[in-house]
Amino acid sequence: MHLQDKYTELLRNYIGDKGTIYFYWKGRVALYALLKSMGIGEEDEVILPAFTCVVVSNAILYLGAKPVYIDIDSDSYNTSLQNIQKLVTPKTKIIICQNTFGLSCDIDLIVNYARSNNIYTIEDCTHGFGGNYNNKPNGTWCDASFYSTQWNKPFSTGIGGIALLNNMQFQNNLEIINKQLLKPSFKEEKMLRALLFTRKNIITPSNYWMLLKLYRWLSKNKLVIGSSGGDEITGTNMPSDFFKATSKTQIKEGIKSIELFPILLKLRKENATIYSEVLKANGKKYVGEKYRANHSFLKYPILVKNREQFIAKAETAQIELGEWFCSPLHPVLENELYKWGMKATNFPVALHISRHIVNLPTDTNNIEKVKKFILDTIVDIL
């Protein structure tokens, strides 16, 4: 069987047999292709949460459309229908619903509302592969969805993106657009293979922190393939090599990586339940049952009084905290948000959360160590 067909078949175990699957170099490329296939361009407005990664906003801006940010709900870390309705205009063409950290928004309500107002919906499942909302897999609710297989995502191919098109009226457009995808270069594939090899064979708990810092510095300076090269997060102009296809390396890695996914998913859910219990027992903010029942729990969000100090304590205790989303448009600094048409003070909930959030690791095999760390630092947690 062709490798891509095998990968598709494995993905189908989690996202059902409907819709058509397409592969890309990164998740953001999948989003860009979907928006383009839906005819998004100048004058159009696209609604998205004010608590996301800047590359989501950039995919909209690259097409000349306007991102319209919506404040989030503090329990689900996602947008609510109520907040969306306030900002819908005749120019609204798309609503992006996100699975932040694996949690869902009330997607059924949002999709029903969008349909009755002739607005299309796209589900950002970059954190939510493998989760469900009301027994329907993440990614199957909207007209289309996209997933990421970047390093820290539900399962990983180093970098990588997948689109699931559910509304077939856009299939022809999407397939024409996909013909323009650039092929990854030999050098890019070779570098990706080297990074995957390093992660598997060279990273150890003792050199993890040093190598992570080195990788981030190298990728920021475009010296290795990173999740985001400089201009993808520092500005709003589309890099000339942005629209890139997947590679054989990513497809092969996806096939291997997805085999471990059920074990990881189970572990993440179990650990999330333990974190909720510990936080609840100590009177701290925790993710409620409603939001965690069927979700994939890529990360476990907590809010802390002083993030810098908390992260320093975690490094000393060798706890790998996630640092998403430290700004309403991660990782853009608050004073730079205007470049993306955002005024952070218009989104008080997202702003507060982005100033205080850290993420506990849900894929740890040493939950006792993290539990002890939580209890040791409980006064620092909000």
Ligand SMILES: Cc1ncc(COP(=O)(O)O)c(C=O)c1O
């Ligand atoms: C919410 C969200 N959407 C989209 C993306 C983009 O995914 P990718 O890095 O595969 O382009 C990210 C990246 O981390 C993300 O966090």
